[in-house]
Amino acid sequence: MYLSHLSLPTCTRSAALFQGKLVQNSSTASKERGVGMFIRRRYMRTVCLTKVPRNANLEKLQNGYLFPEISRHEFEHVQKYPNVKLISLGVGDTTEPIPDIITLDMAAHSRALSTVGGYRGYGAEQGNKELRKAIAETLYPDVHIKDTEVFVSDGAQCDISRIQLLLGPNVTMAVQDPSFPGYVDTSVIMGRSGNFQEENGKYGKIEYMKCGPENNFFPDLSNTPRTDIIFFISPNNPTGYAASRDQLEKLVKFAKKNGSIIIYDSAYAAYISDDSPRSIFEIPGAREVAIEISSFSKFAGFTGVRLGWTVVPEELEFSNGFPVINDFNRVVCTCFNGASSIAQAGGLACLSPEGYKGIRGVIDFYKENMKILLETFQSLGLKVYGGKNAPYIWVHFPGSSSWDVFAKILEKTHIITIPGTGFGPNGEEYIRVSAFGNRNSILEASERLTNLLK
Numbered sequence: 001m002y003l004s005h006l007s008l009p010t011c012t013r014s015a016a017l018f019q020g021k022l023v024q025n026s027s028t029a030s031k032e033r034g035v036g037m038f039i040r041r042r043y044m045r046t047v048c049l050t051k052v053p054r055n056a057n058l059e060k061l062q063n064g065y066l067f068p069e070i071s072r073h074e075f076e077h078v079q080k081y082p083n084v085k086l087i088s089l090g091v092g093d094t095t096e097p098i099p100d101i102i103t104l105d106m107a108a109h110s111r112a113l114s115t116v117g118g119y120r121g122y123g124a125e126q127g128n129k130e131l132r133k134a135i136a137e138t139l140y141p142d143v144h145i146k147d148t149e150v151f152v153s154d155g156a157q158c159d160i161s162r163i164q165l166l167l168g169p170n171v172t173m174a175v176q177d178p179s180f181p182g183y184v185d186t187s188v189i190m191g192r193s194g195n196f197q198e199e200n201g202k203y204g205k206i207e208y209m210k211c212g213p214e215n216n217f218f219p220d221l222s223n224t225p226r227t228d229i230i231f232f233i234s235p236n237n238p239t240g241y242a243a244s245r246d247q248l249e250k251l252v253k254f255a256k257k258n259g260s261i262i263i264y265d266s267a268y269a270a271y272i273s274d275d276s277p278r279s280i281f282e283i284p285g286a287r288e289v290a291i292e293i294s295s296f297s298k299f300a301g302f303t304g305v306r307l308g309w310t311v312v313p314e315e316l317e318f319s320n321g322f323p324v325i326n327d328f329n330r331v332v333c334t335c336f337n338g339a340s341s342i343a344q345a346g347g348l349a350c351l352s353p354e355g356y357k358g359i360r361g362v363i364d365f366y367k368e369n370m371k372i373l374l375e376t377f378q379s380l381g382l383k384v385y386g387g388k389n390a391p392y393i394w395v396h397f398p399g400s401s402s403w404d405v406f407a408k409i410l411e412k413t414h415i416i417t418i419p420g421t422g423f424g425p426n427g428e429e430y431i432r433v434s435a436f437g438n439r440n441s442i443l444e445a446s447e448r449l450t451n452l453l454k
């Protein structure tokens with residue numbers, strides 16, 4: 001037993017530290033690399049190495065994935081201050097119970113699996129037909145999505161990876177900056193990027209499209225080079241900004257002119273309060289240039305249940321005329337075997353009239369939280385964005401490092417937020433604040449932040 005002289009917690013800690021390498025600025029980066037090398041040497045002495053080379057693409061990644069990194073800070077803070085009540089406005093996990101009209105259906109489905117008549121094994125890889133139909137009809141009422149174009153998944157994050165498998169390493173890509181980190185990180189893992197460039201906080205060969213208040217959170221397309229793929233999230237995580245119809249029309253036109261494919265992420269569409277489009281397919285011509293990824297996570301509190309979907313229109317084709325939907329179907333059949341039937345029963349219940357009403361009530365609750373937090377930061381004289389069409393608030397601290405603001409808020413108020421640079425270099429000077437939380441925590445967070453920042 002190679003590890004026999006190490007106690008299990010030590011091994012586990014070494015592994016966690018390996019993954020927990022954090023790059024905050026270049027001096028910390030070299031310090032962290034030193035720590036990494038030290039652990040590596042220690043690790044090498046204590047385990048028997050294989051002859052298998054590490055995946056060079058994974059080696060390019062600079063930090064652990066953002067959200068586990070934030071959870072690690074949270075854990076360390078609780079160790080340091082065991083008696084304080086930590087409030088998390090960080091990773092953006094939902095907190096409110098799922099309406100029981102939905103969980104009762106999941107429970108009934110689950111119980112039926114214990115009966116001869118109700119037992120079911122594998123389902124269709126693309127998802128239960130009834131659910132695909134319900135998604136197409138309920139969530140895309142005016143845009144004529146066919147049920148066969150809807151692929152049910154175990155969550156948007158998993159479909160981001162399957163989309164990467166679909167596209168492969170050789171396409172060029174652009175991404176909003178800032179943006180949900182899953183897009184850049186999976187692109188690096190896929191082998192599509194160059195190395196990380198410490199001087200600008202970007203990976204080579206990825207086009208970062210700056211989106212901030214100066215351009216109304218929409219990239220300057222006149223200065224954006226053509227790429228094969230454009231990853232675009234609306235409402236955006238982290239900025240909370242939902243692209244307007246006019247902006248999306250420009251994006252579709254740009255993709256058409258360049259022969260690009262837009263991978264559109266609408267995970268927060270249910271939070272839109274104004275007339276911004278809920279789907280890219282509301283834009284004429286989008287069916288020929290876009291795929292849409294979405295999720296039940298923030299829509300129905302299914303972050304733990306795991307359910308999402310992706311729409312691939314029949315008209316979308318590769319440069320050789322091959323339908324993209326056929327290849328996506330091949331990826332889904334080969335690399336996935338369909339979402340859990342229990343989760344799909346829950347998804348179907350969400351889209352029933354009563355279920356939908358129930359989840360809208362929960363969304364409205366989070367929206368009220370957003371209002372409280374938005375007003376808190378505004379009353380402190382800070383510039384605040386988002387908070388209207390997404391459960392995130394993007395707060396500007398001019399001249400400050402986003403990691404410093406994160407650390408100061410954590411140390412002084414015991415509140416977890418997310419430093420803006422976790423979402424891309426253009427997130428510097430910002431933090432993201434999530435509106436998921438129970439009401440007492442949100443009110444208490446508002447009070448603590450006011451005391452710190454007034």
Ligand SMILES: Cc1ncc(COP(=O)(O)O)c(C=O)c1O
Binds near residue numbers: 092158
């Ligand atoms: C924009 C965006 N896409 C995808 C995901 C992942 O969602 P899921 O829980 O469905 O995997 C998230 C999660 O926060 C997100 O913010």
